[in-house]
Amino acid sequence: MSDTARPAPHALALQVEDLRVSYGPKRAVDGVALEINEGEIFGLLGPNGAGKTTTLSAIEGLVRPDSGSIRIGDIDARANPAAAKARMGVQLQSTSFQSSLTIREIVRLYAGLYGVPLSRAGVDDLLANVHLGEEASKRFSQLSGGQQKRVSLVIATIQSPPLVLLDEPTAGLDPQARRQLWDRIERLRDIGRSILLTTHSMEEAQAVCHRVAIIDNGKLITVDTPAGLIEKHKNDPRVLKVAHGQVTLEDVFIGLTGSDLRD
Amino acid sequence: MSTQSGVPASRPPTLSGILRALLEADLTVQLRNGRALLLTFFPPLAVLYGLSTAKRGAQLGGPIVNVALALTLGIALIAILGYTASVASDRELGVFQRLRVTPAPTWTIMVSRLSVQVVSMLAMSVVVLVAAAVIEKVTLDPAAYLLTLAMVILCSAVFLGVGQALVGLIKSVDTVNALGRLSFLPLVALGLFGHSDVFGTTFETISRWSPGGAVATLLSGAMHPVAWTADTWWALLASVLYSIIFAGIGIRWFQWSTR
Numbered sequence: 001m002s003d004t005a006r007p008a009p010h011a012l013a014l015q016v017e018d019l020r021v022s023y024g025p026k027r028a029v030d031g032v033a034l035e036i037n038e039g040e041i042f043g044l045l046g047p048n049g050a051g052k053t054t055t056l057s058a059i060e061g062l063v064r065p066d067s068g069s070i071r072i073g074d075i076d077a078r079a080n081p082a083a084a085k086a087r088m089g090v091q092l093q094s095t096s097f098q099s100s101l102t103i104r105e106i107v108r109l110y111a112g113l114y115g116v117p118l119s120r121a122g123v124d125d126l127l128a129n130v131h132l133g134e135e136a137s138k139r140f141s142q143l144s145g146g147q148q149k150r151v152s153l154v155i156a157t158i159q160s161p162p163l164v165l166l167d168e169p170t171a172g173l174d175p176q177a178r179r180q181l182w183d184r185i186e187r188l189r190d191i192g193r194s195i196l197l198t199t200h201s202m203e204e205a206q207a208v209c210h211r212v213a214i215i216d217n218g219k220l221i222t223v224d225t226p227a228g229l230i231e232k233h234k235n236d237p238r239v240l241k242v243a244h245g246q247v248t249l250e251d252v253f254i255g256l257t258g259s260d261l262r263d
Numbered sequence: 264m265s266t267q268s269g270v271p272a273s274r275p276p277t278l279s280g281i282l283r284a285l286l287e288a289d290l291t292v293q294l295r296n297g298r299a300l301l302l303t304f305f306p307p308l309a310v311l312y313g314l315s316t317a318k319r320g321a322q323l324g325g326p327i328v329n330v331a332l333a334l335t336l337g338i339a340l341i342a343i344l345g346y347t348a349s350v351a352s353d354r355e356l357g358v359f360q361r362l363r364v365t366p367a368p369t370w371t372i373m374v375s376r377l378s379v380q381v382v383s384m385l386a387m388s389v390v391v392l393v394a395a396a397v398i399e400k401v402t403l404d405p406a407a408y409l410l411t412l413a414m415v416i417l418c419s420a421v422f423l424g425v426g427q428a429l430v431g432l433i434k435s436v437d438t439v440n441a442l443g444r445l446s447f448l449p450l451v452a453l454g455l456f457g458h459s460d461v462f463g464t465t466f467e468t469i470s471r472w473s474p475g476g477a478v479a480t481l482l483s484g485a486m487h488p489v490a491w492t493a494d495t496w497w498a499l500l501a502s503v504l505y506s507i508i509f510a511g512i513g514i515r516w517f518q519w520s521t522r
Contacts (some may be wrong), residue, residue, distance in 0.1 A: 085366045086276065109284050115276030
């Protein structure tokens with residue numbers, strides 16, 4: 001990571017160093033290093049299979065890294081995973097909850113798992129805050145895509161974690177729902193949360209992220225602010241080759257990761 | 264103290280708090296699927312009625328063995344078909360992955376699920392024992408009832424272990440369901456003849472020491488403690504070993520995700 005890509009020094013919410021993860025003989029994450037400052041929204045961009053979700057999974061404790069270190073604030077996540085998990089909120093790429101439980105019961109379950117004392121009225125207030133008050137008695141599968149994402153975000157932030165990990169939080173949403181979710185993400189930042197999100201949307205990266213990193217074949221290629229990335233790579237021949245007029249973040253992304261279709 | 268989003272500040276979650284939250288959720292799911300649970304009560308009751316009225320019912324070992332066989336079937340149904348199907352389905356949906364990113368230790372997720380299954384099996388056993396008193400006129404001393412329910416818990420461990428191994432090693436929901444049904448033959452149906460030589464003594468021996476046979480022997484012994492024999496002790500030992508082996512395999516190699 002270049003020094004120019006780093007904003008003014010802050011305490012780090014997340015520090016990942018030399019992270020390596022393999023699935024059998026395949027190296028999915030290969031020496032990834034990144035730092036996220038407190039109150040920062042950091043975007044991880046990459047084609048399908050680039051290693052975004054695996055990087056997040058390693059931070060979340062879902063996959064065991066081959067090597068590397070992960071620190072959530074001052075906690076070593078590999079040595080003390082329970083304490084690290086208590087300090088981070090997670091929205092998985094495809095989340096589901098017990099199909100027989102109502103939204104109210106799901107929120108109550110996760111509040112219990114994070115040690116948050118929530119009464120029934122407290123749960124209802126929380127759901128009303130995200131305009132889901134009337135859906136409290138419904139099952140998760142009965143909600144629209146946007147409502148499901150809101151429930152997932154409520155649960156990801158139920159213990160007010162300093163770090164929130166969002167894996168493609170707006171995938172499959174209509175523009176209205178996407179904008180609403182961006183607002184919610186920015187509100188989290190406004191109250192001091194640090195956010196690491198993955199996305200395929202350059203528009204999203206530019207709209208909400210302070211800094212973005214491009215990852216491909218398990219390696220971090222570049223990190224900077226969205227504008228900084230364009231400035232840094234606007235004269236790269238690979239970028240110029242795919243640009244149509246003024247260089248955009250998408251041109252930089254495709255130029256650096258290639259135009260080939262990924263699985 | 265509350266956070267800016269209006270949620271009371273969290274304390275580090277305690278183990279008891281985590282288990283309470285999981286048990287509450289799992290019990291709610293189980294009760295909400297009450298119809299499916301009641302359906303698992305029906306086959307043991309049907310077997311009990313069938314054995315008590317059939318001419319050859321007595322050849323399988325008499326009224327107490329008939330009740331033990333009905334209990335064995337009920338326990339196996341809940342464990343091998345019900346438990347495995349719900350775990351395989353939730354895994355496919357990603358329910359476990361979501362739980363695993365919380366501070367809850369993974370063992371608490373499984374312990375909660377298994378505990379709820381044991382409660383269901385105890386409920387089924389009470390229903391079967393009441394039916395046995397009505398249909399087979401089999402009534403036990405209070406101590407024998409307590410011993411039987413204690414042995415039901417051990418027998419639950421045998422078949423939940425089998426179910427855990429099945430769903431732990433196989434990712435596909437369809438394959439888990441198909442193998443669950445197929446495994447009934449060697450695991451449960453074979454045990455029906457552990458107290459009968461209608462198919463010869465070799466078959467009887469194999470049947471007696473199959474998981475279903477060992478469980479049926481153990482439950483028969485628990486219901487009639489004065490007739491507790493060396494075979495009952497061997498059945499107890501076999502049940503403990505089956506539990507450890509199957510559960511060990513199912514826990515050690517359990518795959519939390521289908522990916």
